Amino acid sequence: MYDKVFFAPWVGPYYDKPESIFKGKVLIVGDSHYCEESVECQKPCGKRDQSTETCHTFTEEVISLYLNPECLKPEHRKWLKTFSTFINSVYGSIANQEMRQQFCDSVAFYNYLQVAAGKCPGLTNQYDYSSKTALSAFYEVMKELSPDVVISWGDKVWNALPNNWLSNNWLDNGEAQKGLDLVCDGSVFDRYLVYPFAGKHITLIGAHHPCRKYISAYHTSVYTHFGLLKNCGWLYE
Numbered sequence: 001m002y003d004k005v006f007f008a009p010w011v012g013p014y015y016d017k018p019e020s021i022f023k024g025k026v027l028i029v030g031d032s033h034y035c036e037e038s039v040e041c042q043k044p045c046g047k048r049d050q051s052t053e054t055c056h057t058f059t060e061e062v063i064s065l066y067l068n069p070e071c072l073k074p075e076h077r078k079w080l081k082t083f084s085t086f087i088n089s090v091y092g093s094i095a096n097q098e099m100r101q102q103f104c105d106s107v108a109f110y111n112y113l114q115v116a117a118g119k120c121p122g123l124t125n126q127y128d129y130s131s132k133t134a135l136s137a138f139y140e141v142m143k144e145l146s147p148d149v150v151i152s153w154g155d156k157v158w159n160a161l162p163n164n165w166l167s168n169n170w171l172d173n174g175e176a177q178k179g180l181d182l183v184c185d186g187s188v189f190d191r192y193l194v195y196p197f198a199g200k201h202i203t204l205i206g207a208h209h210p211c212r213k214y215i216s217a218y219h220t221s222v223y224t225h226f227g228l229l230k231n232c233g234w235l236y237e
Contacts, residue, residue: 001144005137008056009110010063011145020106023230024148027141028086030111031154031209059111063104079211086153086210089219090228108145112138112157129160139166143198149226150202154209158191161204165197173197176204184221192226 002008009027014020065072066083087095087103095103112129114137128134142150142165152158163176176193183189191206205226208214 002137002140004114004133004140006056006114007059007111009108009141009145010060010104011108012105014102014105015108015145021102021230022106022228025108025146026106026228027108027110027145027147027150029138029150029152029157030109031113031156059109063109067101067104082209082211085214085216086207086219089210089214089216090223092220092224108147110138110141112152112160129156130162134160135162142202143167146198146200147202148200149205149228151205151207153207155206158206163193165195167198179203182222182225184225185215185218187218189218189222189225 012020016025066080069080072080084095084100087100090103091099112134114134138161152161165173165176167173173196176195178190179192179194181188181190182192193204195202195204203226205222207219207222
């Protein structure tokens with residue numbers, strides 16, 4: 001399915017299905033993976049033809065573990081909060097296990113960097129987020145999943161994505177359009193763009209990373225403006 005993507009995205013069974021909790025197709029773009037074996041591993045990370053299947057399914061395994069926390073090792077539980085914080089802010093309430101399952105079943109999730117960023121988040125500064133490798137993989141995911149809304153986590157991904165997404169190396173889709181400022185929970189939100197891409201328009205929302213500087217009530221107001229859930233209307237029809 002993928003030639004340029006190393007970490008295959010999680011695609012919930014209800015993504016683009018009537019059972020989805022979302023009105024359209026929602027793709028979450030996380031930052032990076034961290035791997036305890038990244039230093040000792042003898043296989044070249046990021047090379048599909050030289051690594052194991054377990055490496056390619058890393059993202060899928062992470063979401064599966066999130067939905068089955070009893071299978072996690074104690075030292076891995078610290079990242080559970082990142083996903084729960086984000087999911088709670090989309091719902092606007094504390095999600096129970098059933099709500100978390102429905103969310104993950106309905107969404108697609110993809111980590112932007114296609115190599116493991118060491119053993120801890122502090123090492124990501126050494127990577128070039130605007131590299132051709134990262135962008136080519138991102139475009140491949142976009143063409144395969146064709147989302148209506150993309151929510152990027154953190155500044156690194158938001159800053160790296162260009163204002164023109166190329167369907168192919170030769171096909172120019174045109175520049176993204178900046179949306180109007182939105183008043184969300186008493187503050188102005190302006191980190192969103194509408195991109196022409198592969199024959200449709202895709203809204204990119206730049207959220208703070210849920211592990212830091214993330215104010216849940218503010219982001220709930222942001223997501224409500226865009227009407228992500230089926231019981232809300234889209235901001236743009």
